[in-house]
Amino acid sequence: MDEEFQKRVKEFIEDCTKIIGEESMDDEAGQTKPPFDARVKVDFRTIKQFAQAMGDDNPMFNDPTYGPKSIYGCTIAPPTILGNIRYPTSHGAMSPHGWWPGKEGYYPFSNMFSGTCYEWFDVIRLGTRFKTSKKLAEIFHKKGGLSELYFLIYHLNYWDFHGDLLAKAYATMIMTPMKARLPMVQQERKGEVKDEELLYTRGTYRYTSEEIEKIRATLEEDIASRRGAEPLYWEDINVGDKLPPMLKGPWTVRDMSARHIQGAEGAFESGFERAAPRAARVNPITHWPFPQGGATHEDALLSRQNRFPGPFDFGVQRTMFPYKILMNWMGDCGFIRSIYMQCRRPMFYGDATWYTSAVVGKGKVVEKGDEGGVPGEETYYFVDTKTIGVNQIGENQAPSTARVYLPSREGGPVKLPIPHVKEPPYIPFGQYVPQVDLRTTSLEQTK
Amino acid sequence: MSEKLDAFIEDSKKTIGKEATEVLPGIWRGYVNDFETITSFTNPIGDTNHLYNDPDYAGRKTRYAGMLAPPTYVMAIRLPISEGAYSLKDYSLANFETGAAFEWFDVIRSGDRAGNTELRLVDVSKRAGAGWLKGREVATLTSEAKYYNWDGRLICRGRGEATMVPIQRGKELLYDRYIYQYKDPEEVDPIIEGVENEVVRGSKPLYWEEVTLGSKLQPVVKGPAGIGDFTPWLMATRQFVTTNETMYLEALKKPGYRRTNPETGWPYFFGDAEPMDIQSSSLRGFRCAFSTGTQVVGLCGNVVTNWMSDEGFLRRLSVETDEPFLYGDTLFIKGIVTDKYKEKVGDAKYNAVDVKMEAINQIGKLAASGTATVYLPGRGLPVKLPIPQT
Numbered sequence: 092m093d094e095e096f097q098k099r100v101k102e103f104i105e106d107c108t109k110i111i112g113e114e115s116m117d118d119e120a121g122q123t124k125p126p127f128d129a130r131v132k133v134d135f136r137t138i139k140q141f142a143q144a145m146g147d148d149n150p151m152f153n154d155p156t157y158g159p160k161s162i163y164g165c166t167i168a169p170p171t172i173l174g175n176i177r178y179p180t181s182h183g184a185m186s187p188h189g190w191w192p193g194k195e196g197y198y199p200f201s202n203m204f205s206g207t208c209y210e211w212f213d214v215i216r217l218g219t220r221f222k223t224s225k226k227l228a229e230i231f232h233k234k235g236g237l238s239e240l241y242f243l244i245y246h247l248n249y250w251d252f253h254g255d256l257l258a259k260a261y262a263t264m265i266m267t268p269m270k271a272r273l274p275m276v277q278q279e280r281k282g283e284v285k286d287e288e289l290l291y292t293r294g295t296y297r298y299t300s301e302e303i304e305k306i307r308a309t310l311e312e313d314i315a316s317r318r319g320a321e322p323l324y325w326e327d328i329n330v331g332d333k334l335p336p337m338l339k340g341p342w343t344v345r346d347m348s349a350r351h352i353q354g355a356e357g358a359f360e361s362g363f364e365r366a367a368p369r370a371a372r373v374n375p376i377t378h379w380p381f382p383q384g385g386a387t388h389e390d391a392l393l394s395r396q397n398r399f400p401g402p403f404d405f406g407v408q409r410t411m412f413p414y415k416i417l418m419n420w421m422g423d424c425g426f427i428r429s430i431y432m433q434c435r436r437p438m439f440y441g442d443a444t445w446y447t448s449a450v451v452g453k454g455k456v457v458e459k460g461d462e463g464g465v466p467g468e469e470t471y472y473f474v475d476t477k478t479i480g481v482n483q484i485g486e487n488q489a490p491s492t493a494r495v496y497l498p499s500r501e502g503g504p505v506k507l508p509i510p511h512v513k514e515p516p517y518i519p520f521g522q523y524v525p526q527v528d529l530r531t532t533s534l535e536q537t538k
Numbered sequence: 539m540s541e542k543l544d545a546f547i548e549d550s551k552k553t554i555g556k557e558a559t560e561v562l563p564g565i566w567r568g569y570v571n572d573f574e575t576i577t578s579f580t581n582p583i584g585d586t587n588h589l590y591n592d593p594d595y596a597g598r599k600t601r602y603a604g605m606l607a608p609p610t611y612v613m614a615i616r617l618p619i620s621e622g623a624y625s626l627k628d629y630s631l632a633n634f635e636t637g638a639a640f641e642w643f644d645v646i647r648s649g650d651r652a653g654n655t656e657l658r659l660v661d662v663s664k665r666a667g668a669g670w671l672k673g674r675e676v677a678t679l680t681s682e683a684k685y686y687n688w689d690g691r692l693i694c695r696g697r698g699e700a701t702m703v704p705i706q707r708g709k710e711l712l713y714d715r716y717i718y719q720y721k722d723p724e725e726v727d728p729i730i731e732g733v734e735n736e737v738v739r740g741s742k743p744l745y746w747e748e749v750t751l752g753s754k755l756q757p758v759v760k761g762p763a764g765i766g767d768f769t770p771w772l773m774a775t776r777q778f779v780t781t782n783e784t785m786y787l788e789a790l791k792k793p794g795y796r797r798t799n800p801e802t803g804w805p806y807f808f809g810d811a812e813p814m815d816i817q818s819s820s821l822r823g824f825r826c827a828f829s830t831g832t833q834v835v836g837l838c839g840n841v842v843t844n845w846m847s848d849e850g851f852l853r854r855l856s857v858e859t860d861e862p863f864l865y866g867d868t869l870f871i872k873g874i875v876t877d878k879y880k881e882k883v884g885d886a887k888y889n890a891v892d893v894k895m896e897a898i899n900q901i902g903k904l905a906a907s908g909t910a911t912v913y914l915p916g917r918g919l920p921v922k923l924p925i926p927q928t
Contacts, residue, residue: 132574138631139777146781146782292647313783343811352773359763376717376866378719537666
C-alpha cells in the first residue's frame with residue numbers, strides 16, 4: 092500500500108509538471124480553444140446574488156437604480172466576482188481536461204485553496220461578458236508541520252468580449268498527499284478517515300454571551316460603515332489610518348452555499364455523470380462508493396475526507412471578501428487596483444473572523460500602456476492597505492494586502508481604464524505578489 | 539404549543555388573499571430566462587434532458603428551435619408556497635413544503651422574459667397530521683400562484699401546500715430516522731443501473747396512439763442524496779441567498795426565521811437553510827439533513843418529461859410528499875398510465891394521457907405520490923400551443 096501511495100504521489104507531481112504552461116480545461120469543458128467564453132454573465136441578478144453571497148447590501152450592487160446615478164453611469168459588480176467568472180485555481184493533473192473523466196480517484200491527494208492575487212485594469216460594468224485563460228504556471232514544494240505540501244500556482248487573464256484585458260489573477264492550490272484517498276483504502280475503511288490523518292482537530296466553537304455581543308456589535312459597525320458616493324480624497328489619508336471592520340460568521344452551510352451563483356457542481360444524475368470511478372470516495376455513513384458533488388466543504392460527514400474535522404469554507408469565497416472593506420471605506424469613487432489574500436487557516440463551521448485593516452502606505456504611481464492594450468500614461472494616487480482576518484481563537488485566518496487608487500484634489504478623479512500593455516509579461520508568482528509579510532497579525536507594513 | 543399554533547393560524551388568516559410579499563420571485567419581471575437560470579434549475583432536479591440543457595440540440599432538433607425550461611422551472615420563477623405569518627414572529631413551528639400542483643398553458647422558452655407573478659394564501663386551517671405527522675396537530679396552508687409571460691399571458695397556474703408543525707425546537711424529534719447505510723454491491727448496483735439506464739425519449743415523438751393503459755414510464759432514480767444535491771435547490775429557487783452581514787439583517791427583519799444555532803449558540807442564525815445543514819437540522823426536528831418538498835416535486839416531474847418526448851406537453855402535475863427525503867435516501871420514481879382520452883379546452887381538443895406517479899425510497903416507503911396529465915401529439919398532429927385559456 093505504501094509503495095502504491097508513493098508511486099501515485101510521484102506520478103501526480105510528474106504529471107503536473109508536464110502540464111505547466113498548458114491551458115487548463117477543467118471548468119470550460121465543451122470549448123476547445125482559449126480564450127474561453129465564461130458561462131457567467133455579469134447581469135444584475137448575478138451581481139446581486141454575488142453581493143449577497145459576500146454579505147454585502149451596498150446599493151451599488153443591490154439596487155438597479157443606484158448605479159446609473161453613480162460616476163460609472165451604470166451598475167458595477169464587486170471586483171472579486173472574477174472568482175465566479177472563472178474559478179482561479181485547479182487541481183493539476185487530477186482534472187487537466189475537464190472533471191469527467193478526471194483522475195480524482197487515482198491520485199491520493201486532498202486539496203486546499205490557499206490564496207489569490209487579483210489585479211484590475213477597470214471596473215466590471217453591468218453587461219460585461221468575459222473570455223478567460225487559465226494555465227498552471229508553477230509548482231513548488233514545502234514541508235508542512237503535518238504533511239508534505241505541493242503548491243500549484245495558476246495564472247489567469249480575464250478579457251471582455253472586445254478583447255480588452257480587464258483583470259488578471261494568480262491563485263494557489265495546495266495539494267497534500269493523503270493515503271486515505273487511495274480507492275483501496277476508501278473501500279477497505281468504508282470512507283472512514285482516522286483522527287491522526289486530520290490536519291485539524293478542533294470542533295465547532297460555541298460562543299459565550301459576551302462573545303455573541305461582540306460579534307453583533309462588530310456586525311452593526313460593519314453594516315453602518317459604507318461611505319457611498321462621497322469621494323474619499325487621497326490627500327485626506329494618512330499611513331496608520333484604520334479602515335472600518337468587517338466580520339464574517341459565525342460561518343454556516345448557508346453562507347457557503349450562496350457562492351454557487353453560477354449554478355452548482357452536479358446533483359443527482361448530473362453529479363453521477365461527473366463522478367470518479369467507484370470507491371474514489373466512499374461516504375462513511377451511507378457507504379455510497381462515489382463522490383457526491385462538490386459537497387466535501389458543506390457536508391459534515393464528508394469533510395474529513397479533506398482532512399478537516401467539519402464543514403469548512405471555500406477558500407475562493409474568502410479571498411473575495413476584502414473588496415467589501417475597501418469599498419465601504421473608499422466609497423464609489425475609489426478603484427481597487429489589486430488584492431492579495433492568503434488563506435492561512437481554514438474557516439470552519441461556526442468560526443467568526445474579525446477583519447481589521449489599516450493604511451500602510453501611500454504615494455503616486457505612473458501607469459503606462461501601449462496601443463494593443465490601453466495606450467497612454469496616467470498618474471494615480473495610491474494607498475496600500477493591510478488587512479488581517481483573525482478568528483475567535485486568535486488564528487490568523489485571512490491576511491491580505493491591497494492597493495487602491497483614490498481621487499485626489501490635485502489629480503482629479505481616478506481615470507479608468509488603467510493604461511496597460513496588450514500582453515503583460517508573465518512574472519513569477521514570488522516576484523509578482525506584494526512583498527508584505529502576511530504571517531503576522533500586525534497591521535504594520537513589514538517586509 | 540396549541541396556543542401558538544392558533545395564534546399563527548389567526549395571524550395567517552389576515553394575509554389570505556393578499557400578495558405574499560415574503561416570497562420573492564426568483565426570476566423577476568423583465569429578467570430573461572436563459573441558459574444559466576434554466577440549467578441552474580435542471581441541475582438540482584438531476585434533469586439531463588437535452589431539451590432543457592443543450593441549446594444546440596434544442597435549436598436544431600426540436601419544433602421549438604431553441605432550448606426550453608422544464609415545466610417545473612416555474613418554481614425557479616417563484617415558489618408557489620406562502621407561509622402566511624410565519625416570518626413575523628417565532629410561533630415555535632417547524633415549516634415544511636408538503637406539495638404543489640401546476641397547470642400549464644404554454645412552454646417556457648430560453649430567452650423569454652419573465653412576466654408578472656402572483657402568489658396568494660387562500661386557506662389556512664388546523665388539521666390532524668397524517669403519515670409521519672400522525673398524532674400531531676398541524677396547520678395547513680394552501681396558496682395559489684399565477685405565472686405570466688412578458689406579454690401578460692398566463693403560462694401557468696400553481697397551488698402549493700405548506701404544513702406547520704408545533705415543535706419544541708432543538709429538544710424534540712419530529713421524524714426519527716437516520717441516514718441509511720447501503721450494502722455494496724447488492725444495494726448500490728441497482729441504483730447505478732437505474733441512473734445509467736435512465737431514458738430520455740427526446741426527439742422521437744411519443745404518439746398518443748402508441749400509449750396504452752397500464753403502460754409504465756421508464757423510472758428515474760434520484761440518490762443517494764447528499765448535501766451537494768440539496769444546496770443547489772436553494773440557489774435555483776431564490777432571487778438571492780443572504781449570508782453573514784445580510785443574513786444577520788434578514789434575521790432581524792424576519793424574526794420567525796431567527797434561531798439560535800445549536801452548535802455555535804449564535805442567536806441570529808437564519809433558519810431557512812436548516813434542512814440542508816447537518817449541524818442545524820435538529821431545529822426542524824430531524825436527525826439529519828433532508829430535502830425540501832418543492833425539490834421533490836421537481837424530481838417527480840422529471841419522470842414525466844423524460845417519457846413524453848420533446849413533442850409532449852405537460853399539462854398538469856400534482857405531487858404530495860408523504861415521507862421526508864433524507865440525506866442518503868434514494869428515490870425510485872415510477873409512473874404508470876391510468877387513463878387516455880380527448881380533452882376539450884375551449885375550441886381545441888387535445889390527446890390527453892393521465893399518469894400516476896410514486897416515489898418509493900430505499901426502505902420501500904412511499905416518499906411522494908402524484909398525478910400528471912400529458913398532452914401528446916397524434917400522428918401528424920403536434921400539440922397545439924398555447925393552450926386556450928378558458
